[in-house]
């Protein structure tokens with residue numbers, strides 16, 4: 001792909017500057033990742049829609065990103081136009097309209113201020129609403145999919161409105177995480193929220209936030225690296241698994257990693273947090289390759305000990321061909 005040749009036609013669609021070889025480590029919470037072939041920060045929804053229609057119609061490899069809090073970008077970077085979504089407009093009401101570049105935390109604060117309940121679980125989840133939709137982000141038994149109305153998006157080169165069914169939501173999953181998904185830009189959504197007393201909403205959010213501070217390591221990470229395992233037979237045979245989890249057949253990935261003795265284990269600058277075994281943290285000098293190698297060691301040890309294949313919640317982006325690990329994205 002001749003990226004330099006694409007800059008001129010893109011300039012005609014963009015109001016700001018298109019960057020060449022922008023280091024992705026500046027835009028990911030893991031603080032790793034090589035250069036994006038092209039990088040553009042879209043600040044208005046019409047602009048984001050216009051560029052997405054053009055790239056889809058012309059088969060230009062494109063990667064839409066929010067705040068990079070769920071990404072492992074390879075050291076070789078992303079061979080695509082990276083569109084950073086900075087479209088943040090929100091109109092608050094029981095049917096709240098929100099552009100997908102708004103931060104999840106900001107969206108919670110705005111709706112809570114207006115006495116609308118539903119997003120309390122979102123208070124400590126970093127990232128944008130768009131990123132939350134793609135992975136059906138959630139916590140404390142709530143998920144973003146539960147609140148959704150109509151979605152405004154660009155797919156197949158056209159701007160369309162769809163119902164939530166289009167996204168095929170599942171646990172930390174949607175159509176857009178799966179192989180062969182059509183290139184899609186989520187633009188805006190409507191969310192159904194419930195009126196409640198502001199103080200009650202803030203009390204619930206504070207309670208969740210306190211639990212998070214107790215459990216989460218403060219270092220750079222991408223949150224939970226692996227998905228929890230839903231397996232009743234496994235949950236039955238594990239000693240010391242808390243009773244509610246045994247009943248629900250849920251085994252936290254962190255439980256399995258800790259049971260393999262991997263807390264504190266590191267490869268280069270990437271390390272399994274001692275505070276929470278499902279958090280892989282950057283000790284300051286990690287490369288993306290360190291994280292890939294560490295994740296692979298964890299998966300092997302858990303497979304050997306428990307016969308379980310851990311699935312990654314963090315999305316791998318870029319060139320991972322050296323690792324026999326297909327990227328989830330370009």
Ligand SMILES: Cc1cc2nc3c(=O)[nH]c(=O)nc-3n(C[C@H](O)[C@H](O)[C@H](O)COP(=O)(O)OP(=O)(O)OC[C@H]3O[C@@H](n4cnc5c(N)ncnc54)[C@H](O)[C@@H]3O)c2cc1C
Nearest residue numbers: 066067068069070127128130131132134137138186222223
């Ligand atoms: C400390 C920490 C705690 C976390 N806790 C939680 C938690 O409790 N629960 C949870 O579910 N997650 C958690 N996460 C993970 C992460 O914050 C969420 O997945 C978040 O929703 C990702 O949003 P983002 O904007 O950073 O997305 P990014 O990481 O930028 O992108 C993630 C994916 O979404 C796609 N994408 C983003 N925006 C769009 C768009 N507009 N259109 C199309 N595709 C798009 C990207 O292409 C990519 O595939 C945590 C992360 C951290 C660092």
